[in-house]
Amino acid sequence: MLRGNERRKQRRDEQYQAWLLCAPAVLVLILVTAYPILYAIWLSFFRYDLRFPDQRIFVGLDNYLSILTSEVWWQAMSNTLILTISSVALELILAFPLALIMYHTIFWRHAVRAATLLPYVITTVVAAFAWKFAFDPTTGFINALLGMEQAWLTQRWSSFLVIILTEIWKTTPFMALMLLAGLTLVPNELIQAARVDGANAWQRFIKITVPMMKPAILVAVLFRTLDAFRIFDTVFVLTSGAQDTETVSMIGYNTLIVSLNLGLGSAVSVLIFISIVVISVLFVKGFNITLSKRESGDQK
Amino acid sequence: MVGIRLVSTLCIISLIMLAGCNDQKKEKEVTPTLSWYVFNEPSGAFAIAARNCSENSQNTYQIKLVPLPADPDRQREQLVRRLAAGDQSIDIIGMDVIWTAEFAQAGWILPWRSETMEEAKANRLAAPLQSVMYQDEMWGVPYTTNAQLLWYRTDRIREAPTTWQKMIRLAETLGKSGTIQAQGERYEGLTVFFISLLATAGGSVLDTRNEKIALAQEPTIHALSTMAHFANSPVADRTLSTAREDQARLAFETGNSSFMINYTFVWSSIQQNAPEIAPHIGWARWPSLSKDKPGRTAIGGINLAVSAHSRHARLAFEAAACIASERHQRIAATLGGLPPTIAALYDDAEIREALPFADVLRATLRDAVQRPQTPLYNDVSLAISRTLHPMRDIEPDKDYIRLRDAISRALSSKGLL
Numbered sequence: 001m002l003r004g005n006e007r008r009k010q011r012r013d014e015q016y017q018a019w020l021l022c023a024p025a026v027l028v029l030i031l032v033t034a035y036p037i038l039y040a041i042w043l044s045f046f047r048y049d050l051r052f053p054d055q056r057i058f059v060g061l062d063n064y065l066s067i068l069t070s071e072v073w074w075q076a077m078s079n080t081l082i083l084t085i086s087s088v089a090l091e092l093i094l095a096f097p098l099a100l101i102m103y104h105t106i107f108w109r110h111a112v113r114a115a116t117l118l119p120y121v122i123t124t125v126v127a128a129f130a131w132k133f134a135f136d137p138t139t140g141f142i143n144a145l146l147g148m149e150q151a152w153l154t155q156r157w158s159s160f161l162v163i164i165l166t167e168i169w170k171t172t173p174f175m176a177l178m179l180l181a182g183l184t185l186v187p188n189e190l191i192q193a194a195r196v197d198g199a200n201a202w203q204r205f206i207k208i209t210v211p212m213m214k215p216a217i218l219v220a221v222l223f224r225t226l227d228a229f230r231i232f233d234t235v236f237v238l239t240s241g242a243q244d245t246e247t248v249s250m251i252g253y254n255t256l257i258v259s260l261n262l263g264l265g266s267a268v269s270v271l272i273f274i275s276i277v278v279i280s281v282l283f284v285k286g287f288n289i290t291l292s293k294r295e296s297g298d299q300k
Numbered sequence: 301m302v303g304i305r306l307v308s309t310l311c312i313i314s315l316i317m318l319a320g321c322n323d324q325k326k327e328k329e330v331t332p333t334l335s336w337y338v339f340n341e342p343s344g345a346f347a348i349a350a351r352n353c354s355e356n357s358q359n360t361y362q363i364k365l366v367p368l369p370a371d372p373d374r375q376r377e378q379l380v381r382r383l384a385a386g387d388q389s390i391d392i393i394g395m396d397v398i399w400t401a402e403f404a405q406a407g408w409i410l411p412w413r414s415e416t417m418e419e420a421k422a423n424r425l426a427a428p429l430q431s432v433m434y435q436d437e438m439w440g441v442p443y444t445t446n447a448q449l450l451w452y453r454t455d456r457i458r459e460a461p462t463t464w465q466k467m468i469r470l471a472e473t474l475g476k477s478g479t480i481q482a483q484g485e486r487y488e489g490l491t492v493f494f495i496s497l498l499a500t501a502g503g504s505v506l507d508t509r510n511e512k513i514a515l516a517q518e519p520t521i522h523a524l525s526t527m528a529h530f531a532n533s534p535v536a537d538r539t540l541s542t543a544r545e546d547q548a549r550l551a552f553e554t555g556n557s558s559f560m561i562n563y564t565f566v567w568s569s570i571q572q573n574a575p576e577i578a579p580h581i582g583w584a585r586w587p588s589l590s591k592d593k594p595g596r597t598a599i600g601g602i603n604l605a606v607s608a609h610s611r612h613a614r615l616a617f618e619a620a621a622c623i624a625s626e627r628h629q630r631i632a633a634t635l636g637g638l639p640p641t642i643a644a645l646y647d648d649a650e651i652r653e654a655l656p657f658a659d660v661l662r663a664t665l666r667d668a669v670q671r672p673q674t675p676l677y678n679d680v681s682l683a684i685s686r687t688l689h690p691m692r693d694i695e696p697d698k699d700y701i702r703l704r705d706a707i708s709r710a711l712s713s714k715g716l717l
Contacts, residue, residue: 072716
């Protein structure tokens with residue numbers, strides 16, 4: 001009995017101490033993230049335009065209604081989903097071979113890994129400009145390479161193609177890096193046992209490696225989906241939203257920064273935030289990802 | 301980890317604070333510096349004006365030129381972000397004619413009153429002067445102006461067509477080289493195209509008090525069907541839906557087009573880039589829609605305003621008046637090809653040599669139309685260009701209703717744009 005009480009007290013003390021140690025970080029986080037988020041939610045209930053600072057009135061959910069009934073929002077939402085789904089899917093397919101190469105290389109291992117990761121190091125805006133110049137009909141090399149005369153960024157389908165290509169080129173290395181981390185988790189004994197049992201390379205990959213890597217794959221896909229959903233800079237540089245390529249983040253930018261409409265713009269930001277939360281919940285619940293596997297294992 | 305993060309956060313915060321302190325120390329200067337935010341003018345005419353005025357002021361002020369991007373949308377974006385935040389580092393603003401109402405309503409710029417106003421008004425053309433007015437106050441001094449003309453090839457056409465219908469018919473008889481260049485991308489230029497056509501047809505976007513939507517049915521449908529007819533005719537350029545002023549100019553300079561709707565800057569550009577076609581360039585007024593009424597087009601140009609957050613507002617008024625004086629308008633016209641706002645300069649021999657189309661331009665400016673002078677102009681313009689892009693897909697009856705709806709939403713600053 002007594003020992004139990006003591007243990008409980010000790011645990012409570014430890015917990016208290018843990019919170020105390022975390023407090024500075026938590027306070028800073030509240031200051032720099034929680035406050036702006038709450039303020040944005042608060043602003044989104046107002047009709048508040050910086051060009052008419054005196055006419056600030058509470059409108060309740062009017063801003064949300066106005067956005068959700070606007071064709072602009074749904075067009076942007078479908079554009080964003082097209083970009084997100086196609087770029088993440090293609091990245092996953094391309095990242096696997098890259099990760100395997102990085103994992104299995106025996107010679108020049110550092111050089112291979114560095115070369116693979118290079119595009120990820122380049123700033124997105126710079127990368128987007130590089131691709132823009134490459135696809136430009138007068139200065140670019142792509143038309144010459146393909147023997148075409150195409151003004152790539154003047155049509156919807158080809159604009160999407162260029163944006164998706166830029167995204168893939170830029171972030172596949174990130175995906176590959178996450179998968180590489182997953183590959184290191186696969187125990188070598190299992191692979192060898194399977195080989196003894198007569199499994200060929202493809203079977204070993206599909207039946208052993210991929211299932212063992214499942215948590216890493218899902219985390220990688222989740223991170224990239226959240227990132228891709230908020231896509232802004234690539235589109236801004238390549239088309240600035242013309243040819244119906246506007247994304248939800250660009251809608252937010254146009255409303256907040258260009259139109260200075262703080263109320264409506266905050267409502268857009270909150271809606272993007274909600275979409276992100278929904279995506280995360282769907283992933284975590286739907287695919288049963290455990291982000292902190294070891295801890296939960298211990299408790300069980 | 302937590303410790304490291306905290307320490308580094310504290311370091312960053314203290315660095316920012318230190319930087320702030322440094323900034324404040326710099327404030328004491330002998331000669332006040334006035335920052336003039338204006339688009340990056342390539343000929344250097346603005347820089348000369350800034351230098352001259354600084355010298356003439358005998359050390360009462362020094363004008364520093366802060367270049368803004370070439371694209372007016374980006375200029376506005378950078379300016380409004382600073383102005384809304386109360387940035388004190390802006391003194392003089394090179395203000396596009398369409399920003400007057402917005403900047404004035406928001407309290408970002410100061411009105412011109414008493415003697416400064418009289419000086420700024422003196423001898424100016426009516427249309428540019430109208431562009432600095434909002435709610436019976438004057439919010440800037442007109443510096444340079446601009447309007448579109450019809451440019452055509454005198455070696456292919458004997459006489460400039462006076463109406464859109466005639467021009468399209470004439471262009472069709474010319475076959476492949478008959479192309480008409482215009483602005484059809486989804487941006488301000490498409491709005492200008494629509495507003496000009498609408499004014500020519502006798503309509504306007506807003507009522508005379510610039511508060512409610514006007515958009516009378518008959519002239520609007522007339523304007524929309526002209527746009528659709530033009531965009532779907534074989535004489536429109538293949539890339540009309542992505543053409544801005546510059547693309548139109550470049551295409552015209554190749555010699556494969558016979559007509560172009562564009563601003564006066566193309567004149568000096570053609571002299572330099574395409575000397576072989578330069579002798580065959582003619583100009584005329586913006587095409588009309590009927591025989592008896594002339595074509596009307598929206599004016600452009602730059603006015604100079606004084607920021608409400610300026611620490612040296614009195615000096616800024618003085619400096620702005622100096623920059624926009626006759627002497628510097630002359631430099632802007634001869635060096636940069638920017639049409640003056642002082643009426644008398646259009647009869648000046650030197651200017652008439654630099655701008656040989658001065659008479660046509662003056663006549664155009666006399667009939668020019670203002671884009672809606674409402675603080676919500678930016679939203680109204682977006683509503684127009686979004687609804688009407690691409691021009692080839694315009695269905696006049698259907699789009700008339702969509703346009704009304706989009707502009708109404710913009711005016712109530714409700715929906716997304």
